[in-house]
Amino acid sequence: MTISTDGHQGLSHFSEADSVNVVNARMDAAAHPRLRQVMGVLVSHLHAFAKEVQLTQEEWDHAIQFLTATGQICTAERQEFILLSDTLGFSMLVDAINNRRPAGATENTVFGPFHVDGAPVREMGACISLDGKGDLCRYEGHVLDLDGNPIEGAVIDVWSDNADGFYDVQQPDIQPKWNNRGVFITGPDGKYDFVGIKPVSYPIPDDGPVGQMLGKLGRHPNRPAHIHFLVKAQGFETLVTHTFVGGDPYLDSDTVFGVKKSLIAPWNRVNDGPILWHSPFDFVLVPR
Ligand code: BEZ
Ligand code: FE
Numbered sequence: 001m002t003i004s005t006d007g008h009q010g011l012s013h014f015s016e017a018d019s020v021n022v023v024n025a026r027m028d029a030a031a032h033p034r035l036r037q038v039m040g041v042l043v044s045h046l047h048a049f050a051k052e053v054q055l056t057q058e059e060w061d062h063a064i065q066f067l068t069a070t071g072q073i074c075t076a077e078r079q080e081f082i083l084l085s086d087t088l089g090f091s092m093l094v095d096a097i098n099n100r101r102p103a104g105a106t107e108n109t110v111f112g113p114f115h116v117d118g119a120p121v122r123e124m125g126a127c128i129s130l131d132g133k134g135d136l137c138r139y140e141g142h143v144l145d146l147d148g149n150p151i152e153g154a155v156i157d158v159w160s161d162n163a164d165g166f167y168d169v170q171q172p173d174i175q176p177k178w179n180n181r182g183v184f185i186t187g188p189d190g191k192y193d194f195v196g197i198k199p200v201s202y203p204i205p206d207d208g209p210v211g212q213m214l215g216k217l218g219r220h221p222n223r224p225a226h227i228h229f230l231v232k233a234q235g236f237e238t239l240v241t242h243t244f245v246g247g248d249p250y251l252d253s254d255t256v257f258g259v260k261k262s263l264i265a266p267w268n269r270v271n272d273g274p275i276l277w278h279s280p281f282d283f284v285l286v287p288r
Contacts, residue, residue: 016051020044066209073208077169079113083210086110086256087219099237104146105286106231110258111240114167115159115230119181127195128182131175134163134197137267137277142190143231144284150190151285154233157183158194160226165202198267198277199225201250214255221255224248229283236285243281 011018011025024040049055070080085091091110099108122128129136143154159181161167168179184192206214206221214221226242242258243265244251251259265281272278 020047023047066213069209078205078208080205080208080210082113083204083208084213086112086204087210087214089257092257095240099240101237101286102146104284106239106241106282106284107260107262108239109241109260109263110256111230112228112256112258114169115157115228116169116181119157119159119183120178122182122184122194124184124187124191124193125195126182126184128158128160128178128180129162129195129197130179131162134200135277136195136275137198137279138193138195138270138272138275139227139279139281140191140193141280141282143186143192143233144190144282145236146284146286150186150188151233151236152186152188152190154186154190154192154231154236154283154285155183156186156192156283157181157230157232158196159228160196160199161202163197163200165200170205195275196227198279199227199245201225201248204255219255220250220253222250223254223256224250224259226258231283231285233285235288237288239283239285241283243279 011022014022020043023043027036027039053059070084073080082091085094095108095110101107127136139158143151143156145151159167162171162175162180166175168175168177168181180196182194184194186192201222201224203221204223205211211221225245225248228242229239231239231241242263244259244263245267246264251264265279268278268280269276270278
């Protein structure tokens with residue numbers, strides 16, 4: 001560090017060439033070490049980004065306006081920042097970093113913004129579709145450990161869109177509360193079994209800044225048809241995943257990059273009274 005003629009240390013004043021060091025030198029040495037690491041690297045990459053693209057003042061203004069609009073559209077039900085993270089592949093990257101799993105374990109995928117805590121616990125075999133719309137499907141399988149042993153007491157929290165492509169929380173005045181949601185708890189055989197609908201593909205909410213961004217980039221806003229599962233069991237890592245309907249036209253271009261080949265499940269046509277589809281899938285958990 002140099003001392004200048006006016007008595008200031010060299011890192012006190014900003015310079016383009018030394019911008020990262022100048023900013024990071026301001027952090028108190030006593031700040032939390034992890035915070036120092038994360039913020040230091042963030043500043044380093046942010047400055048490198050601006051230097052690499054030679055960011056213009058207009059582009060900086062535009063970015064500030066975009067982030068402001070992203071915040072302003074957020075409500076308790078609408079999380080535009082998560083949509084931004086999802087559509088930039090950032091949610092899936094963070095998910096991948098934090099959920100590396102051994103072969104045979106069920107893979108994680110993006111959580112999404114539509115999970116609601118407190119869905120009703122339902123009896124095995126119950127139907128979660130409350131609006132009478134869509135093709136009924138029986139979902140069935142086991143929660144297993146890596147050796148194929150059943151896991152008792154696993155809590156399976158399920159949610160899907162309705163046949164019009166909306167979650168209940170997106171249409172509180174139209175859909176019954178808890179439509180296409182439920183919690184199931186496995187017995188000693190680790191088995192689960194419930195009736196829902198065959199989900200349909202849908203666009204993520206695209207009437208805000210993220211939708212405008214996608215449009216300008218020539219990207220569509222659609223997700224392939226899927227049903228969400230959050231599986232928890234004592235002594236095991238929590239699984240956040242979906243199963244995807246094979247053959248969906250958006251499987252190779254999911255706008256949030258959530259598709260993994262191992263999560264494309266069978267949807268077999270059946271003639272079981274009003275139930276038209278059967279989708280078997282086992283969830284394999286990793287010990288904690
Ligand atoms: C979802 O699958 O519910 C979802 C995931 C990411 C963004 C929007 C929706
Ligand atoms: Fe979804």
